[in-house]
Amino acid sequence: MIHGVFSIRTAPLLQHATITDLPDRPVTIEPAGTLVYHLERGAHSDKIPTADGGGVKIGQRLFLDSPDKGYCLAAQAGRITARSNLTGTFGQQLVEISISTTEDLQEYDEEFSDACRDPSLEKASLFFRGLPGRPDFLPLTDPRQQIERLVILGVDDDVQGCSNGYLVKHHINSVLAGITLLKKITGLSESWLFVPDYLEPLLPTSSSAVRTVKAGYPEANREVIRKRICRELNIPVADDRCAFFSAEAACALSAVCSEDTRIPGKILTFVDKCGKQSLVSTPVGTPVREILQYFGETLHEGDRLVIGGPMKGTAVFSVDFPVSSTTNAIMVQDRRDIVETEDVACVNCGACVRVCPVDIQVNMLIRVLEVGEYEEAASRYNLFSCIDCGLCSYVCEARIAVFQHIRIAKTALDYA
Ligand code: SF4
Ligand code: SF4
Incomplete structure (x- = not known):
């Protein structure tokens, strides 16, 4: 819960990247035979899974003790070939699962397919959370939250992310179809769509409740937007009753609930050592190593690999880390360009x-x-x-x- 006054008092120091600088289509990177998923073990889980060679279908949930603690969705069919324990970047206890994928096997998980054919709030919560953009239905299933409005973020919250901006610019009909589906699943009629201000002229005139977001960072932060909504409605922030979904999540929902049911690739921005940005579409679970190989990027001693953008991203220690359902950017930094942090005392500059x-x-x-x-x-x-x-x-x-x-x-x- 936010207790602060909540104000952006200084002029923005940084501006968001614009999608107009990127090509109209992302490059598609298909993994060469292996997908990797990280599952959280939780603080009190004492279960240490072992490799079992089990088969996995498309859309099957991968979890440890219980899906209530979170799950991933298998983007492709295959067979589990390895499991190992791992400590995440902030000390999370993870289990890494590797799946050897089989291109000619297009078998879908039956429960996932049923949720796609006939999506209800309960099924969406149980089966869609691992889709690109990670649609989160949990607040809508919690009776204490009394959600009244859907908020769709067609903006990206780090300065070099362009996933949602790309979908608003090039796939607005899928975004709008996803919003219609979300209304049907949740029974809510009120929706707000936030888009970068320079993309507003591209929206169909029928798009209702559209709000624009300026390029100054952190205007696209979810909590800043929550505050905007509450100010406009003249209600306290604690009583916002909003459920947030990204434009990418809306698109993924409309895709899997269409006749096709294919799980779309995760859209992300790849930034190489020279700062060149490229738009990528790749299945959730693709090891970062494959994206580096595609762009011919090699990591040397002291270089840094960051999953996420420059402001909110996390440096990772292995190229085997996978693209997750929320990975909006991957950056490689040359060791000569890295601004090192220092182990010195705060000088109280304010x-x-x-x-x-x-x-x-x-x-x-x-x-x-x-x-x-x-x-x-x-x-x-x-x-x-x-x-x-x-x-x-x-x-x-x-x-x-x-x-x-x-x-x-x-x-x-x-x-x-
Ligand atoms: S990360 Fe942002 S919100 Fe959090 S303490 Fe720092 S400046 Fe404040
Ligand atoms: S007061 Fe200045 S030196 Fe101390 S943490 Fe803040 S910015 Fe850094």
Whole structure:
């Protein structure tokens, strides 16, 4: 819950990339025989799965103890060839599952197919969460939340992501079909569609409740948009009653619930060491190694591989990490271009406090985070009001990895 005043007081330091700089079509990258999925084990799971060689169908849910803890959807059919335990980038306990895919096997999971033919809220929640854009129906199945409106984000929340902007520009009819389907599944009639301001002229005049988002970062952040809606409706943020879906999630829903039922590829932006951006479509589960190979990019000692954009992305230690249902960007940075963080004390310059959109006392927050006092960070310094924009790290004079400390603390408290 956000407790801060919530204001963007400084002029934007950064602007979002525009889709107009990218080609009209993404390159399609098909994995060469293996898909990889990361499943969270959860803090209290003591089950250590072993390789079993089991067959997997298209659309089959992959999970450990129970799908309630989260699941992935197999994008292609095949056979499980390996499972291993893994520690994620913020300490999450993961199990990595490798599937050897079989091109000539096009067998669909029966429960997934049934959900596609006859989607209800319950089935959508049970079977569609692993689709590209990760449509999340859980708030709609929670009676305490009393959701009244659908909010479709045709914008991308990091500065170099273009997945949703691409779909709004080139596949607006699929986005609108997905919104119609979401209304049918949820029984809600109110929907808001947020698009980059430069794409508004491309929308059909019949598109209702369209709002535009300026290019200044972090205007496209979900929490900033939530605040906008509440201000327009003159209601408290705690009473917003919104369910958020990305334009990509809406498109994926309309695709799998059509006659075709094929699971679309994940749309993402690939940024090479020279900063050149390319739009990619690839199945969820494709190892990043395959995308690097496609673009002829090689990692050398000290180079950095980032999954996500420059503000919210995470440096990963292996090219075997897979594209997930929410991977909107992959970046490779040459070691000579990396701005190193430093292990020095905060100089109390206040830049992070001035830039924080939710008025967190970041200079005080970092002091308790650095000594591992996460409970105090949450209770005294509004850790969970943070909207994950990363601006505090971006402006830090002392090059302290403030945002990384914040994410480690949030993950640790989630697991506590
Ligand atoms: S990431 Fe930093 S600047 Fe952004 S909301 Fe969180 S504390 Fe504030
Ligand atoms: S920007 Fe960095 S050095 Fe300045 S007050 Fe914030 S944490 Fe300290």
